[in-house]
Amino acid sequence: MDFPSAQRAVLQLLGTVTPAEIPALLQWMRSTRDFDEFTEDNSDVMLKNIADDLRNCLPLEAVLSSEHLALQKIQQQPEPTVHVDAFLYDEDFIDSLCEEGKMSRNYCTVCGSHQTAPLGFISHSFSLVELKFVYHHVLPDLSGKVLVDVGSRLGTVLYGGYLYSSAVQLYGVELNGDFCQLQEMIINKYQFSDRIKVLHADICTQSALLQNADVIIMNNVFEYFLNEADQARAWDYISHNVRKQGSLLVTVPSLEDALLDLQTNIQLSSWVEEVPLSYDAYPHKDIDREALEQIHLYKIL
Ligand SMILES: C[S@@+](CC[C@H](N)C(=O)[O-])C[C@H]1O[C@@H](n2cnc3c(N)ncnc32)[C@H](O)[C@@H]1O
Secondary structure, eight states, X not given: XXXXXXXXXXXXXXXXXXXXXXXXXXXXXXXXXXXXXXHHHHHHHHHHHHHHHHHXXXXXXXXXXXXXXXHHHHHTSSSOEEEOOTTTOOHHHHHHHHHTTSOOSEEESSTTSSOEEEOEEEOSSOOHHHHHHXXXXXXXXXXXXXXXXXXXXXXXXHHHHHHHOOBSEEEEEESOHHHHHHHHHHHHHTTOTTTEEEEEXXXXXXXXXXXXXXXXXXXSOSTTTSOHHHHHHHHHHHHHHOOOTTOEEEEESOHHHHHTTSOOOOOHHHHEEEEOOOOOSOTTSOOOHHHHTTOEEEEEO
């Protein structure tokens, strides 16, 4: 049924409802979650369109030449590793790029022979499944809440928050000016500016934003982009300013892993309490469970 016919059918149906019941019906239509499956489908389509737009503006590896440290760090990995952005390229997309010879899942261990080993993949964005997991299964209802994505990069956490949550304001803070411009392009094109704002800044200059946020998202923010001393300083700054009691912190990887090799003054047990998560949200789907298990939720004490 096309849109005008569907609209007529809904109005016709409303015309048959007992007049005294109409206010209750309209109230139900405004507040029910029974329509979620239809609107979510639409949100998935929007996010896929956004991924199309971003792919057209970025090189295949979705890393910019201005990201010297990220490029250098990937060469220092113990096994050959490539950047593959999980928001831009899902598994099916990677398969089709491999078939076209534009990407490879393997590298040759003995040059010229058929002996191969799997390449390591590093993503600097959440995939669509990870975003849905965060907003539908990790975080509670965000009505009236302010969310900050530290290191917002392509803006995926912000667009996901706009479409999958009722957060009143979503702030992205990103060090790299080129990525800020890309986010602005998407925010304007999809008219997200009523709830999303992007700041081109170092998070270590944003104390007020961190102090007032209800939810803070930190997806592998510092490891590939700062040297160890700067990572330690940034984490100390975060732990000093993310202090609002009851606010929520989502991290990848766990705080223990992120801080393991860094010299910080952070006392985790007096700062946060980990909230256990169930990673069985999509038991029948062919999803990367290991990636979901990297997502951790903490409540600020
Ligand atoms: C792994 S990406 C996270 C992407 C995004 N939040 C997501 O989950 O899809 C980390 C981003 O953090 C940015 N970043 C690193 N250090 C930062 C800092 N001190 N302040 C703001 N952004 C920073 C990097 O430029 C990079 O784009």
